[in-house]
Amino acid sequence: MVAMTTNSVVPLADAASYAAAVEEATRAAAAYYATGGSTLDDDAYDRLARGITAYEEQHPEEVLAGSPTGKVAGGAATGDVPHTVPMLSLDNVFSEEQFVTWTASVERRIGRPVAAWSVEPKLDGLAVAARYHEGRLDRLITRGDGTAGEDVSHAIGAVLGLPERLGTPVTLEVRGEILMTDEQFDAANATRTAHGAAPFANPRNGAAGTLRAKDRPYRVEMTFFAYGALALPGSGALTDTLGELPHSEVLRYVAGLGVRTAADTEVAPRTAGTVEEVLAGVEDIAGRRAALPFGIDGIVIKADPAADRRDAGSGTRAPRWAIAYKLPAVEKVTRLIGVEWNVGRTGIIAPRAVLEPVEIDGSTVGYATLHNPADITRRDLRLGDQVMVYKAGDIIPRVQAPVAHLRTGEERPIEFPRSCPRCGSEIDTSEQRWRCTQGRDCRLVASVSYAAGRDxxxxxxxxxTRVVQLVDAGLVTDFADLFTLERERLLGLERMGETSTDNLLAAIETARTRPLSRVFCALGVRGTGRSMSRRIARHFATMDRIVAADAEELQQVDGIGKEKAAAVVAELAELAPLIAKLVAAGVGMTEPGVTPPPAPGTVAEEAADADGGTDGGSGLPLHAMKVVVTGAMTGPLEKLSRNETNELIERAGGTSSSSVSTRTSLLVAGEKAGSKRAKAEALGIRIVSPDEFAEMVAPFLD
Structure with a gap:
């Protein structure tokens, strides 16, 4: 289960510290709900609020009128448009134990077990109510203080997922979250900085500020995800219908009208019958957090049946039938104290932020990625800035933007290198990612070591160490030279006896027979990795076809768009001499078990299109199957790395995936398969053991 922080609070020792905390929390909330520019990050505000609550529970006679406790939006938001039904906040839990205690309290209140629970992502944005009259969107209102909100109808037309006209002319109110996806956040900051405005610190603040902004000389997009709906006066029969539907059915109804919900995302809402199933859903959604294109800060669990929600009722601040299971913070504010410039194996010069160490998501972060010089310029980053740092799962932390309103005037510009930091050569600055003009030669050891790696x-x-020795001796100038090494010259090197020399030459001889996908991956083409290399190899079958392909042909490979295709074509042209050396050295340049695609415009191509493919894969055991592998493997699969297992799946005609969804064809479940097995069972997906899977793909096992 996902680790939670249950006791993370700001301790308040006396009435003075309590009063100061109330003032700070109120000020931060007011700034956030006014412009999105809070002085505290989300985690810091939550810890402060929990400290205030703890102090008030111990000293009820000292509670201040301005305290945020028990108030929607901390009491900071206001509005003049009344809500037809109060638009409340959610209470929080931070652990399994707290959640189990909460579910028991709900069931005691209604006098029976809850029939079903809805489990869905807690989207990290701003809650709004969208009012439709006869299918036309005519008003957009913030949550405000829960009883009345602010009219932000000027934003209509700039919010994706919230159509201005529904598919059916009904009168109702759709409630949901407006947020910025990662792509929208980057685009918004590019637009803002181009107009001389400070970049947003993070997507959440960007959505809050943008939603309220009027009369800007530019427009940026946001995205809406519905989490509920209710009937409005004039709804007719819809009033009774929506009021009696399970929550999950309400979401399906809204989606059918054309409003976006989270149903088509990797964290789609799901129903669960037991607490154990709910917790499995929480773990599954939390595990996908790092790969999502938008932010979530928890999981919302709601009683699904209308009768259960009605009987549980609501308090003044939050409903008693719903709770937010909060996840650990993945973003914090800290200071940017320096920038390091590192050179990668292909000569790419990458900046890295040096930070004042800060704890995020259970680990101490002292460095973060800055992508490229253009990114630094666009975000207007300066040394000494307070910056928002984001981290999720195993992804390298990244700097999102400076918190511009916290600047003191002492911040300094970041200096860009004028020559390669590693070898002193000139820098090619023609693209966003700067590169040493020596390319791979600048990091020859790293490039050769990568090519020789296990994957x-x-x-x-x-x-x-051995690669350094070969390079220093002048025996290797690129990894193709490995295949022309001579025994006598290797024996002349230090610590190279007959046994170690013969073993190395035998390993190199074996490498000469690797499939095309491995060889292509060894080239280290920018924008491709292990999985993409396999897809390219399976599509084209031979190296000469890959090299001869133009950008349009490359775009036929799943996952390659127009921009990436052009970059791959350009890099392959640059790598032509190296590829020619590999061919001359007898290195394998074909992908086993794959039929080359027919020439464009031929009868064979038309037949292949009609058959659904060009690689002859219809006879393969996993043809057109999406396969997920989870748990500890046994038997013939035990010694395979996860990448080798993925490679095996693709050789057998399938597509490997890391997550279970309705599109999954097969789950290979080893020991301790966990929530993925539970989800596959719920979806009716075929499940096999590692031994059964090994039998299915036996011809493709080495």
Whole structure:
């Protein structure tokens, strides 16, 4: 289960510290709900609010009137448009124990077990109510203080997922969250900085500020996700219908009208019959958080049946039938104290932020990625800035933007390198990602070591130390030279006896027979990795076809768009001499079990299109199947790395995936398969053991 922080509060020792905390929380909430520019990050505000609550529970006689406790939006938001039904906040839990206690309290209140629960992502944005009259969107209102909100109808037309006309001319109110996706956030900051405005610190603040902004000389997009709906006066029969539907059915009804819900995302709402199933859903959604294109800060659990919600009722601040299971914070504010410039194996010069260490999501973060110089300029980052740092799962932390309103005037510009930090050569600045003009030669050892790695050519005994030795001796100028090494010259090197020399040459000889997908991956083409290399190899079957392909042909490969295709074509042209050396050295340049695609415009191509593919894969055991592998593997699969298992799936005609969804064809469930097995069972997906799977793909096992 996902780790939670249950006791993270700001301790308040006396009445003075309590009063100061109330003032700080009120000021931060007011800034957030006014402009999106809070002085505290989300985690810091939550810890402060929990400290205030704890102090008030111990000293009820000292509670201040301005305290945010028990108030929607902390009492900071206001509005003059009354809500037809109060638009409340949610109470929070932070652990399994707290959640189990809460469910028991709900069931005691209604006098029976809850028949079903809805489990859905807690989207990290701003709650709004969208009012439709006869199918036309005519008003957009913020939550405000829960009883009345602010009219932000001027934003209509700038919010994706919230159509101005529904598919059916009904009168109702759709409630949901407006947020910025990662892509929209980057685009918004690019637009803002181009107009001389400070960048948003994070997507949540960007959505809050943008939703309220009027009369800007530019417009940025946001996205809406519905989480509920209710009937309005004039709704007719819809009033009774919506009031009696399960919550999950309400979401399906809204989606059918053309309003976006989270149903088509990797964290789609799901129903659960037991607390155990709810917790499995919480773990599943939390596990996908890092890969989502938008922010979530928890999981919302709601009683699904209308009768259960009605009998549980609501308090003044929150409903008693819904709770937010909060996740650990993945973003914090800290200071940018320096920038380091590192050179990658292909010569890319990448900036890295040096930060005042800060704890995020259970680990201490002292460095974060800055992508490229253009990104630094666009975000207007300066040394000494307070910056918002984001981290999720195993993803490298990244700096999102400076918190511009916290600047003191002492911040300094970041200096960009004028020559390669590693070798002193000139820098090619023609693209957003700067590159040393020496390219791979600048990081020859890293480039050769990468090519020899386990997931590429897998040359056992050729570690970085040995590569350095070969480079220093002038025996290797690129990894193709590995295949022309001579025994006598290797024996002349220090610590290279007959046994180690023969073992290395044998490993290199084995590497000569690797499939095309491995060889292509060893080239280190920018924008491609192990999975993409396999897709390219399976599509084209031979290296000469890959090299001869133009950008349009490359776009036929799943996952390659127009921009990436052009970049791959350009890089392959640059790598032509290296590829020619590999061919001359007898390195394998074909993908086993794959039929080359027919020439464009031929009868064979038309037949292949009609058959649904060009690789002859219809006879393969996993043809057109999406396969997920989870848990500890046994038997023939036990010694395979996860990448080797994925490679096996694709050789057998399937597509590997890391998550279970309605599109999954097969789940290979090893020991301790966990929530993925539970979800596959719920969806009726075929499940096999590692041994059963090994039998299915036996011809493709080495």
């Amino acid at each position: 590429q050519l897998d040359i056992e005994g050729l570690g970085a």
